[in-house]
Amino acid sequence: MSVIAFAKNWDGKFKKSTYELVSYAKDLASRLNTQTLILSIGEVEETELEKLAQYGADKIISVEDSRLNILSSRIYAEVISQVVNKEEASLVVLSDNNSGKAISPRLSVKLQAGLAAAVLDVPKSLDPFIVKKQVFSGKAFAFVQIDSDKKILTLSKNSFGIKENVVSVNIEKFSPELSDDIFKIKVRSTESAENKVILADADIVVSAGRGMKSADNWQPVEDLASALGAATACSRPVSDDGWRGHEEHVGQTGKVVAPNLYFAVGISGAIQHVAGISRSKCIVAINTDPEAPIFSVADYGVVGDAMSVLPKLTSIINSGE
Amino acid sequence: MKILVCISNVPDTTTKIKFANNNTQVDDAGVQWIINPWDELALTRAIELKEDSSNSFDEVCVVNVGLAKSDATLRKALAIGADKAIRIDAEPLDAYFVAGQIADYIKNNPFDIVLSGIESSDYNGSSVGGMLSEFLDCPAISSMTKLEVDNGEIIIHRAIPGGKQVLELQAPFVGIVQKGITNEPRIPAMRGIMMARKKPLEVVSPVDLKALSHIVEFELPQAKASCRMISEERLEALVDLLKSEAKVL
Ligand SMILES: Cc1cc2nc3c(=O)[nH]c(=O)nc-3n(C[C@H](O)[C@H](O)[C@H](O)COP(=O)(O)OP(=O)(O)OC[C@H]3O[C@@H](n4cnc5c(N)ncnc54)[C@H](O)[C@@H]3O)c2cc1C
Ligand SMILES: Nc1ncnc2c1ncn2[C@@H]1O[C@H](COP(=O)(O)O)[C@@H](O)[C@H]1O
Numbered sequence: 311m312s313v314i315a316f317a318k319n320w321d322g323k324f325k326k327s328t329y330e331l332v333s334y335a336k337d338l339a340s341r342l343n344t345q346t347l348i349l350s351i352g353e354v355e356e357t358e359l360e361k362l363a364q365y366g367a368d369k370i371i372s373v374e375d376s377r378l379n380i381l382s383s384r385i386y387a388e389v390i391s392q393v394v395n396k397e398e399a400s401l402v403v404l405s406d407n408n409s410g411k412a413i414s415p416r417l418s419v420k421l422q423a424g425l426a427a428a429v430l431d432v433p434k435s436l437d438p439f440i441v442k443k444q445v446f447s448g449k450a451f452a453f454v455q456i457d458s459d460k461k462i463l464t465l466s467k468n469s470f471g472i473k474e475n476v477v478s479v480n481i482e483k484f485s486p487e488l489s490d491d492i493f494k495i496k497v498r499s500t501e502s503a504e505n506k507v508i509l510a511d512a513d514i515v516v517s518a519g520r521g522m523k524s525a526d527n528w529q530p531v532e533d534l535a536s537a538l539g540a541a542t543a544c545s546r547p548v549s550d551d552g553w554r555g556h557e558e559h560v561g562q563t564g565k566v567v568a569p570n571l572y573f574a575v576g577i578s579g580a581i582q583h584v585a586g587i588s589r590s591k592c593i594v595a596i597n598t599d600p601e602a603p604i605f606s607v608a609d610y611g612v613v614g615d616a617m618s619v620l621p622k623l624t625s626i627i628n629s630g631e
Numbered sequence: 632m633k634i635l636v637c638i639s640n641v642p643d644t645t646t647k648i649k650f651a652n653n654n655t656q657v658d659d660a661g662v663q664w665i666i667n668p669w670d671e672l673a674l675t676r677a678i679e680l681k682e683d684s685s686n687s688f689d690e691v692c693v694v695n696v697g698l699a700k701s702d703a704t705l706r707k708a709l710a711i712g713a714d715k716a717i718r719i720d721a722e723p724l725d726a727y728f729v730a731g732q733i734a735d736y737i738k739n740n741p742f743d744i745v746l747s748g749i750e751s752s753d754y755n756g757s758s759v760g761g762m763l764s765e766f767l768d769c770p771a772i773s774s775m776t777k778l779e780v781d782n783g784e785i786i787i788h789r790a791i792p793g794g795k796q797v798l799e800l801q802a803p804f805v806g807i808v809q810k811g812i813t814n815e816p817r818i819p820a821m822r823g824i825m826m827a828r829k830k831p832l833e834v835v836s837p838v839d840l841k842a843l844s845h846i847v848e849f850e851l852p853q854a855k856a857s858c859r860m861i862s863e864e865r866l867e868a869l870v871d872l873l874k875s876e877a878k879v880l
Contacts, residue, residue, distance in 0.1 A: 320792065383764075384770055411757045411773065414758070415730075416762070418758070423843070424727065424843030425756075447755060449851075451851075451852065452848070452850075454844050500791070500794065500797075501795050503794055508793045510792060550815075556811040562668070562752060563668045571879040582645075588852070605860075610877075614863035627870065
C-alpha cells in the first residue's frame, strides 16, 4: 500500500522543496491510512537524512552506491521501481523539478503507473483518485483521474507548504541490482555557477524585460536581486537577443517559476510571459506605461522608469527599514 | 542517420481557452493550431543537422498522435523542411498512450535520434519524451540545450540546476529539448510550402493500448484582485506592504 517520496539531494543536501514533498507524502499517507516511506539515492550523511524525519517519515530508505552519483533518469527510475516493488508501494511522489520531470515518466512506464505531473494540491478524491493540475500554461486547471492501481505524482513547488510532523528516525539501507550496461552516458564536463541563487529554487525573483533598453543597464536589476537574496530572470526577447543567458528566460517557452515574490521590471506582460509567473504568490510590476498589461496580473504596481525606481528600492531594502 | 521529431498539435499560445459540455471538454471553436513551440525548435535543429553535409544525418521525419485536425500542423512541419510526416490516427488520450503509440511505430521503423519537446503547451505533462525512452529501453537526455556532431561523436549539452553538463552519447537515444537547442524556429518559405504538398503524410492505425489516466473536469482560474498602485515617491510604503500585507519579505 504505502506512499513513497523520492527525496533528491544536491551534493548530499536536501532543499526546502524536499521537505515540502515529504510533508505532502505524509499527508497523503494519513489520508490513505498507510505508511510514509522516503527514498534517498546517493551519498547523504545520516544527520542530513534524519532531517527528513521531522516531516513525518515512517522509514527512510537510503541507497548509497557511488555509481549513482551520475544523475541518470534511467538508472534512478530503475532503483526507485525496485524499491516500490519491494515495499509494495502504491503511490510514488516526486518534486516537479528537473530530476522529477526526467525520472517520473520512465517510472510510469516501468510500473504501469499513471502519472499526474505538476499537481497543485492534495487529491480532490481518493477513490477514484483525482488530482488538480495546471494546464494550458496556467490559463486553466484540470482534474486528472489516475485509473491504474499504482500511481505517480510530481508536486509543484510551493503548492502544499512545509508541515512539521516529528517522528522517530528509522533508516534502512537498500542495495539495488543494476546491470552495468545502463551506465552508458559519458560526461565530458560539468559547469556550475558559483554563489548564484538558482532560479528554480528562489523565493524571490527579480525579472527584467526589454524596458531596460540594453544589456548594459542590468546593474540596478542585479543590485536589487542581491539586496533581496533573489534570483535574476528575464523575458524572452532579452534572452533571445543575448542580453542575458537562456537559463534566465521565464515564460511559456522558458521556465515556469512559483516564487513568493516576483518583480516584473520593464516587462509588458504578454500572455506568454504571464504563463510562466502566474503561480507566484505576489507580483510587483514596475513599468513606465500605466496601461501595460502586466498591471492586470500584478498585486502591486509602480509607474515609473526602472532606472530610477530600482536604485531607490534597493537603497530602502539595504537600509533595512 | 535518421531523426524523428515528435510533434504535439496545440492551440496558438495567445488562444483564450474555453470549455464545453459542463467543463469536461476544450471548446475547439475558433482555435488556431500550431506546432508546440519546443517541437518547432527541435524540428529546426534536426533540419539544420541534415543540411550540414559534414555529418551523416540524411532524413528528418515528424510524428503526431492525433486525429485529422493535426494534418495542417504536420503539413507545416513538412513545409519547414521535414521529409516525411506520420500521423498515428487516434485521440491522444494521455501521455502514456501517446508515447506507447510512437514507441510501437519506432520499433517497426527505427530511428537513430528521437526528439521531443520538454512540455506540450496544452496539457503540460512533460512526460512523452521520457516515457518513450523507457518504452524503447534507451537513454534519454532531458533539458537538452544543444545537439552537435564533433568528429562523428554526438555531443549534447543539458541544463542542470545552476549550470550545464556536456555529454557524449551513442545513438539511439531520445533527446528532450528546451530553449537553446536553436534560437529561432524556422518559418516555412514559399518553396517549402509548394514542396510540402508532394511530401508523404502517412496515416497509420494505432495499436491497442489503454491510457492510464484521463481528465474529468476543467476549471478556469479566478480573476485576480486589482493591482494596488504605489507612487515612485512612496516606495517605502511598497516595502512595508510587502512585509506586513503580502508577507513575502
Ligand atoms: C510562441 C511564443 C512563445 C513565447 N514565449 C515567451 C516566453 O516564454 N516568455 C516571454 O517573456 N515571452 C514570450 N514570448 C514573447 C511575448 O509575446 C512578448 O513579446 C515578450 O514577453 C515581450 O517581452 P518584454 O515584456 O520584455 O518586452 P516589451 O513587450 O517590449 O515590453 C517592454 C516593457 O517595458 C516598458 N518600459 C519601457 N521603458 C521602460 C523603463 N525605462 N522603465 C520601466 N519600464 C519600461 C514598456 O512600457 C513595456 O511595457 C513568446 C511569443 C511567442 C509568439
Ligand atoms: N500527441 C502527440 N503526438 C506526438 N508527439 C507528442 C504528442 N503529445 C506530446 N508529444 C511530444 O511530447 C512532448 C512533451 O509533451 P507532454 O508530455 O504532453 O508535455 C511534446 O513537446 C512533443 O514533442
